[in-house]
Amino acid sequence: MTTQTETRPVRRHSRRPRGGSSRWGTLGRALPWLGPTLVLIAGVVFFPAGYMAWTSFRDLSQFGVDNGPAGLDNYTRLLEFTALSRVLTNTVVWVVGVVVVTVLISLGLAQFLDKAFPGRRLVRLAIIIPWAASVVMTTTVVYYGLDPFYGIINAFFVDIGLLDRPYGFTRNAVPAFLTAMGIAVFVSLPFTTYTLLAGLQTIPTDVREAAQMDGAGSWATYRRIILPLLRPALAVATIINIINVFNSLPILQVITGSIPGYNADTTTTLIFKFIRADRQIDTASALSVVNFLIVLAVILVYLRVVRPMRED
C-alpha cells in the first residue's frame, strides 16, 4: 500500500524533470555522433556563407587584398549596373521556363514509366543516362554540334534544307539562351522523373480503382486523385529544381560564354563575369548575397502560395 502511494508521486515527480533534463541529456549523448556533421556543416556551409556576406561589405582589390570596409558601396555599384534589369529578367525566364517545362515533361514521363510494358526497364535506364553524364560534357557535345563551321547538327539542318547556310545558334544571345534552357531541361529530367515516379508508386491501386468505380474518367482521376496525392513528391522535385537551375553555371557558361554583352546572362553567370572579366570580387560578393536572398524568397513564396506540404 505504502509502496504504491509512494511510487506514484515519485514517478510523476521524476517525469517532469526528466522531460527537461533528458532533452539536454540526449543532446549531450548525441553530440559526439552529431559533432563531425555539425563541424562539417559549419565549415562548408555557414562559414563560407558568412565570409561571403562579410566580403560584400569590404573593399577588395582585384587580387583579393582587403582594403578596409566599403559600407554599402558594393551594393550601390550593383544597383547602378545598367544591364541588371535584363539579367534579372533573364534569370526569371531561365528558372521559371526550365522548371515548368521540366516538371510538365517529367509528369508525363513518370506516368508513362509507371505503366507496365515490355522493355520498360530499358526505357527507365535510358532516362537515367543524362543524369549519369557530366553536365559540362553533355553541354559541350551540343555546343560543338551547333557550331556554324563544323557542327553536325548545323550541317544536318542545311542538308535537309531547313537552313540555307549554317546558323550561329550559339553565337547570338536569344537562340543560345534557348538552347541552354533546352539542355537544362534535358539534364533535369532524370531526377524529376524519378522523384515523381517514386511518388506515383506510393499511391495505392485501390484509390484509383475506387475512383473508377465511382465513374471518374481517366483525366478526372488524374486531376482529382493522382495529382493531389503526388503533391509531396512534386514539391520536392520543384524546390530542388528551382535551387539547382537558379544556381546553374556550367550550361550557360559553355553555351553563351563567348557571347558579348549581358543579353544572355543570369545573375549566376553575372557573378562569374564580375569576378573573371571585371575583377570585382567585392561586387560579385554583393551579387552573391542578393542571389542567395532571391532564392530564399522564391522558395518561401512557393511554400506559402502552393503550400505543397499540406496534408489534405
Added chain:
Amino acid sequence: MRRLVSLAAASVAMGLTLTACGFGGDDDGGDGGDGGEGGSTSLDLLVPQYSDGTTALWEEIIASFEEDNPDITVNLEVQSWDNINDVIRTKVQAGEAPDILNIDAFSGFAKDDLLYPAEDVVSSETMDDFQESFIENASLDGTVYGLPMIASARALFYNQDVLTQAGITEPPATWDDLLAAATAVSELGTGVFGYGMPLGSEEAQAETSIWTFGGGGSWTAGDTITVDTPENLAAVEFMKTMIDAGATQPDPGATDRTPMLDVFVQGQIAMAVGLPPTIGQIEERNPELNYGIAPVPTQDGSPVTLGVADHLMAFRNDDDKQEAIRAFLDHFFSTDVYLSFVDTEGFLPTTMSGAEGTANAERFADFLEVLPEAQFYPSTNEAWAATQGALQSLVGQIQTQDAASVLQQIQASADNA
C-alpha cells in the same frame, strides 16, 4: 565514449586550425617546415600551360636545377590559362602565394606590394641581358618587377590559293586593301570567308588592339586608361564596316580565337591574324595549306604590331627564400636553359643572347622583323585587367550596336576599376 568525445573535440580543434590557416590573410608562415633547418628550401612555382609539352619542359628544367642545387626543391604547379587567374587570386587571398609565378600581367601584384623588385631576385648579368623594350614594359613607376620571359607578336596569315582565286596578287597592307580583298573573297561564293575577326570573350582585346594600334590609337594617356578616343573609335568603326560589308565570318562578336584559327587552318577563312605558334599548328594539322605571312594591315600601311610578353615574378613570402629564388631564376635565364624553353614552346625570346641564339630565327623571321614595331598592352596600369575583361566581354557587341556606345561602355568599366 570518452575517447569518442575527445576524438570529436580534436577534430573540431583541427577543423578550426585548418580554417584559420586557410583564411588567415596575413602570411604568418603557416607551416614552419619550409625555411630554416638544414638549409633545405622549397620553392613553389606556378605556371600556365602553353602547350601539351609545358609540364615536361618545366620538369626537365627543375631537374637540372635541383641537380646543381641539391638543397633546394622546386614544387611545380601547372594550370590552364583559363584557370590560372582564379587560382592565383585564391592563393593570394588565402595568403598562400607561390614563390615564383609565370603569368602575363604583374602590376596588380606589384601594386599590392607582394613582389620583389626584379633586381633583387636575379643577378645583374641576367638583368642586363633583357631587351630594352621589354624591360620598359615590365616596370612600374620606374621599378622593374616582371622578368620578361617570352614574347609573341602578331602577323597576318593569308591563304595564298584563295587570294589568287579572288584575283588578289599581294597581301593587303592597309585597312582599305584588307576590306577590298576580304570582300572579294566573300563574294566568290565558295563558302570561304574573307577575314577572320575573333571578338569572342577568349581574346577580343587582342584583335581590338591590333586594329586600334594600327590606327594610331592607344589604350593609355599617362596614368589613365583611354578607350573612348577618336583614334580608337575610328578603328572600331572600321571593324564594324568590315562586319557590315560581310567581309568577315558570320557572328564575329561571339567567335573565339583558337577555334577560329582552326577554321583558317582548314582553309575556310582566307585571312586572319595569327601568332608564331600558328605556324606549328598549320604544319601539324594541314601541312598542305598554301599560306603566307605578312605584317598586319594598318590604316596607312605603316607597320605596327601587337606584342605580348609574359613575365616571371617572385613573391615576397619568406625573406629567407630570396637566395633560392635568385638561384632558380638565374638558372632559368641562362642561355641554354632559356632557349630550350623558348624554342620548344615556339615563342620569341626576350633576351639579347636569346635573340642571337634562337633556333627559330628563320622560321620566325616575319615576326622578329616586326618586333621592334611592337606595342604592348598597358598591363602596368592596374585598371588594365578590368579594361581587358570589359573588352573581352563587351567589344563583340559592335556586331549589333553602335561602335561609339560600345566604347563608352568599356570606358565606363575601365573608369570603375
